[in-house]
Amino acid sequence: MAPILEIRNVTKNFGTTEILKGINVAIEPGEFLVLVGPSGCGKSTLLNCIAGLEETSGGEILIGGRDMTHVSPKDRNIAMVFQSYALYPTMSVAKNITFGMKVRGVDPATQERKLKEVAAQLQIEHLLNRRPAQLSGGQRQRVAMGRALVRDPALFLFDEPLSNLDAKLRVEMRSEIKKLHARLGTSMVYVTHDQIEAMTLASKIVVMKGGVIQQIGTPSEIYNRPANVFVADFMGSPAMNLIPAKARANGGETRLEIARAGEPPLVLDHAAPAGLPEDVILGLRPEDIAEAGFRSGQQVQTVDCRIDMVEPAGADTFVVSEMGGKQVTARLHAETRARAGEHLPLSFDLGKASFFDPASGDRLN
Amino acid sequence: MTDQAFSDTLPRAGAGQSRALRIGLRWTLYAVLILFALFYLMPLFVMVTTSLKSLEEIRTGSLVALPRAVTFDAWAKAWSGACTGIQCEGVRPYFWNSVVLAVPAVAISTFIGAVNGYIIAHWQFRGANLFFALLLFGCFIPFQVVLLPMARLLGILGLAGTIQGLIMVHVIYGLGFTTLFFRNYYVTIPQELVRAAKIDGAGFFRIFWSIFLPLSLPIIVVTVIWQFTQIWNDFLFGVSFSQAGSQPITVALNNIVNSTTGVKEYNVDMAAAIIAALPTLLVYIIAGKYFIRGLTAGSVKG
The missing domain is CATH 3.40.50.300 (P-loop containing nucleotide triphosphate hydrolases)
Incomplete structure (x- = not known):
């Protein structure tokens, strides 16, 4: 028509x-x-x-x-x-x-x-x-x-x-x-x-x-x-996390390194062919970062993170952790064990990840 | 008064005492206001009482005394017998001249002002602001400046010495104010109303008739009172642009007061002056409450 x-x-x-x-x-x-x-x-x-x-x-x-x-x-x-x-x-x-x-x-x-x-x-x-x-x-x-x-x-x-x-x-x-x-x-x-x-x-x-x-x-x-x-x-509330990262080819995969203040860098392996520039911005929605054990999938990677803040919002609890100089928000379920100042293993679902060029802001993948 | 002094006086001045003080102050205020009111009403009082006295009584009695015998002879003479120069027809023909002059002049200048204000507020054209500024400028031109050019223009148009000519003069010089009134009122009407009406298919005049005019009663009243007072009370244009037969009442009043044959008839002068002032007074009494409301009317919510 x-x-x-x-x-x-x-x-x-x-x-x-x-x-x-x-x-x-x-x-x-x-x-x-x-x-x-x-x-x-x-x-x-x-x-x-x-x-x-x-x-x-x-x-x-x-x-x-x-x-x-x-x-x-x-x-x-x-x-x-x-x-x-x-x-x-x-x-x-x-x-x-x-x-x-x-x-x-x-x-x-x-x-x-x-x-x-x-x-x-x-x-x-x-x-x-x-x-x-x-x-x-x-x-x-x-x-x-x-x-x-x-x-x-x-x-x-x-x-x-x-x-x-x-x-x-x-x-x-x-x-x-x-x-x-x-x-x-x-x-x-x-x-x-x-x-x-x-x-x-x-x-x-x-x-x-x-x-x-x-x-x-x-x-x-x-x-x-x-x-x-x-x-x-x-679009989205809370907004998508936009985390500056370094991308390196690692075999057929891409290894992402995210700097953290006072801690070893966060390393995530992305099972996708290389082709990303070295400097990228990793975009992940808060709901694509979950508490370990609550998210499964081929691209889920679990890493220990220090929790800076916990915000219960009724149905969900939002936790904030500093990564790559940004306040990164994760949407956890209401009964989470997360405590501010303590470490908690978080699962990152890289299958949902967006990558952006830091200079132009355009999407890369 | 400092806080200290205030708190010192409070305990000693009991509740009853401060109440007495408040009532005393209130009555003083009323007394002062009544005094002022009497002062302002004095001329009217003298006018009315004088107009109801006979000449004999005016000559022998006091100015502020009430009439011993009320007589309406002076009013009758002022209305239909007083002499302006060589004619002795009273103010009646001139009163009707003023009516025939003021009613169309007020209606036309109010209507054009409404349309002007509507255009300037909601149909911005290139140069609209300059146009409005020039109209405002027109409000502040002293009328004496335009007498000669206007006389020439009226002559060219063949309207010299006619009531139509006077109507035209008053319409033109009223437009500055009437446009200002309506423009300031209409800018408070949301632009979206015009847009909604355009989508509904209404055009320029349809929107004006169906949406703006029904909202305009307060500002129409303000404009009518203002214009009526200005035009009815005008003397300068009336004396400059009229001739025998087309003179408004203000000019006739002046002629009556100034043409003395022997004795000065104060009672007739006073009655004629009151007759001349009555219409504007009536307009205020009838529409006065809208006047204040219209002047202070801000936004039109809805």
């Missing part, structure tokens, strides 16, 4: 500042694309360009196979949910939802029918006569989604829709959006700075930084095979 949204080499400048530096993304119908990145990375600008609220400086935007680069927002067959919800303050909930249809001249009977449908879907029937000021944050969120839903658009756009909600409600609304997507099957583009939202919602993630796409992939690709140090560090 043809992509529902195709962004070709889109650039955006404000004066001499380049906000977007040649963005290329395409999504298939039914996909849930999440644009994620730190603030100022250009993700909201990109969304506004897709919506037509900002003119692009170069490149093309195709929606449903049609060039929409210079088409006005109302003719792009999109609907958008805003961070502040942007409900019309003087209109009732019902009028907020039907305003777009009224403007487009949809006949009143259809307006009424669609309003009923959407209100039932979002369980806001009892709120239809209220003003936005009389609603709670979660209710406003639903009304904003209702306003988008009545359009039956080809593409839904979400601009950080959950960031104004408290933590508990955010998790609830997150799963509602996910269910909504499963039910409607419509393509969605969703902007967030929250990497957990990105992981849980997306069928495809675009990680951005400084107006440049760092990586495009499924959540598991992004999580397990980050394209560079930035993605590795940004």
Whole structure:
């Protein structure tokens, strides 16, 4: 099938500042694309360009196979949910939802029918006569989604829709959006700075930084095979451990040496052909470092490490050990024997290891 | 007072004593405020009482005394019989001139100010800030400076000496303030509201009518009061750009007071002055509570 949204080499400048530096993304119908990145990375600008609220400086935007680069927002067959919800303050909930249809001249009977449908879907029937000021944050969120839903658009756009909600409600609304997507099957583009939202919602993630796409992939690709140090560090909580190491060829294997202050270096044998430069950064997720005996696999290596800190977090306990000048975090089970200041054998699962070039930050394996 | 001195006086001044002191201070405050209020009300009092006296009583009685016999003759004469120069029709025709002048001038300048403010706040165009700065600059030009060029312009347009000409002058010189009021109000309305409406398919005027105007009541009231007061009370433009038949009430009042035939009719002058001031007073009384609210209105949450 043809992509529902195709962004070709889109650039955006404000004066001499380049906000977007040649963005290329395409999504298939039914996909849930999440644009994620730190603030100022250009993700909201990109969304506004897709919506037509900002003119692009170069490149093309195709929606449903049609060039929409210079088409006005109302003719792009999109609907958008805003961070502040942007409900019309003087209109009732019902009028907020039907305003777009009224403007487009949809006949009143259809307006009424669609309003009923959407209100039932979002369980806001009892709120239809209220003003936005009389609603709670979660209710406003639903009304904003209702306003988008009545359009039956080809593409839904979400601009950080959950960031104004408290933590508990955010998790609830997150799963509602996910269910909504499963039910409607419509393509969605969703902007967030929250990497957990990105992981849980997306069928495809675009990680951005400084107006440049760092990586495009499924959540598991992004999580397990980050394209560079930035993605590795940004996605996942706690972040991936990035440990400076020396790599040496050792027969058909690679021997990794990690310096440790006041202790002999940590040596790990990686059963993979050489080909790494001497200086590398070893990337390992906290869950890929386990207590000895709790992890098995061909590439698991167990080494004694001094534990500097123990942080119980309920379901897991995080322990921190200094390696290669970095604080390395391991995710252990809750009943661990680890004590701060003592030694503990830790198992490193090198089968999950990522290697990065220290100079460029790019992935090597 | 130092802490030491404060704690020294506290134990000796019992609870009852400090309560008496507080009440005493409060009454002193009221007394001072009442005194000020009386002082400010004095001219109005003299105007009203004088307008209700006969000329005979004014001549023989005291300025601040209440009228011995209340008579509305002076009001009747001021309204429909007092002489401005050679005409003796009272202020009535001029009052209607002022109404016919002020109502459209206020409405037009408020509406254009609203549209201007909406554009400057939410439809930024190249040079919008410069445009706004120049409009603000217009607020501070002394009116005397523009009298001659404006007279020339009105002459060219064929509007010299007409009420339409005066309306135009007041609209133009009101725009600086009305734009400022609306712009400052509209910048507090979130940009995302405009974006949401654009996605909904609403255009420039649709967004203005359906979303901005319904939010604007407080600032419309402020602008209307401000403009009405300015235009109704204006004397300079009125005296400069009008001729017999199109003069506003302020000019007529001046003419009545200044055209004396023999005896100076203070009671008629006073009644005419009160009539001239009544409409602005009424506007304040009706819309006053919105005035303060609108001036202090900050963000529009929702």
